[in-house]
Amino acid sequence: GEDVEQSLFLSVREGDSSVINCTYTDSSSTYLYWYKQEPGAGLQLLTYIFSNMDMKQDQRLTVLLNKKDKHLSLRIADTQTGDSAIYFCAESKGWNNDMRFGAGTRLTVKP
Amino acid sequence: DAGITQSPRYKITETGRQVTLMCHQTWSHSYMFWYRQDLGHGLRLIYYSAAADITDKGEVPDGYVVSRSKTENFPLTLESATRSQTSVYFCASSEGLNTEAFFGQGTRLTVV
Numbered sequence: 001g002e003d004v005e006q007s008l009f010l011s012v013r014e015g016d017s018s019v020i021n022c023t024y025t026d027s028s029s030t031y032l033y034w035y036k037q038e039p040g041a042g043l044q045l046l047t048y049i050f051s052n053m054d055m056k057q058d059q060r061l062t063v064l065l066n067k068k069d070k071h072l073s074l075r076i077a078d079t080q081t082g083d084s085a086i087y088f089c090a091e092s093k094g095w096n097n098d099m100r101f102g103a104g105t106r107l108t109v110k111p
Numbered sequence: 112d113a114g115i116t117q118s119p120r121y122k123i124t125e126t127g128r129q130v131t132l133m134c135h136q137t138w139s140h141s142y143m144f145w146y147r148q149d150l151g152h153g154l155r156l157i158y159y160s161a162a163a164d165i166t167d168k169g170e171v172p173d174g175y176v177v178s179r180s181k182t183e184n185f186p187l188t189l190e191s192a193t194r195s196q197t198s199v200y201f202c203a204s205s206e207g208l209n210t211e212a213f214f215g216q217g218t219r220l221t222v223v
Binding site for chain 2 (some may be wrong): 004006035040041043044056070088090092098099100101102103
């Protein structure tokens with residue numbers, strides 16, 4: 001099947017930028033998502049990008065998409081301790097349709 | 112409470128037993144989904160439903176049964192639980208195929 005891969009851990013200092021990377025294999029992916037999962041909670045949609053875009057910015061979040069390399073990244077500027085969570089990359093052909101998730105990157109923010 | 116809720120939050124069951132995980136949403140969303148979350152695999156879609164009485168298989172449906180007699184409820188049943196079904200199960204709902212999916216808090220199921 002098609003895969004979505006992410007590194008499992010990332011540790012940064014408070015105030016630094018965090019960059020979480022994701023690669024996917026399905027070239028027909030239309031929607032790419034970033035979800036955040038805090039301890040004991042469900043997944044919360046952070047942001048998403050259409051495959052015909054290469055960048056999307058939303059306050060401290062910047063999503064970059066390299067469709068040729070099938071590489072997606074999430075940059076969090078001025079990372080705070082409240083950003084500590086697991087971040088999931090996901091892709092789908094249709095919105096919410098048969099989404100495929102990566103294993104999640106656990107972001108730890110140190111004071 | 113408004114939103115999407117799963118019950119129970121934690122469940123331990125024995126191999127071979129039937130167990131049902133409940134999911135309830137108060138928004139009257141048409142679409143509901145069940146995922147399982149395993150270390151190293153992210154979330155994988157088990158079943159989804161587009162409306163009451165309409166369900167379809169996802170990526171990993173074997174060993175699971177779903178029903179959707181009412182729009183707000185989407186129970187997931189493990190007919191004969193196996194250890195490989197030990198996982199965290201997430202339910203989600205969305206209004207349509209062009210709207211955000213909202214996730215429940217998850218049910219941690221352990222099969223011993």
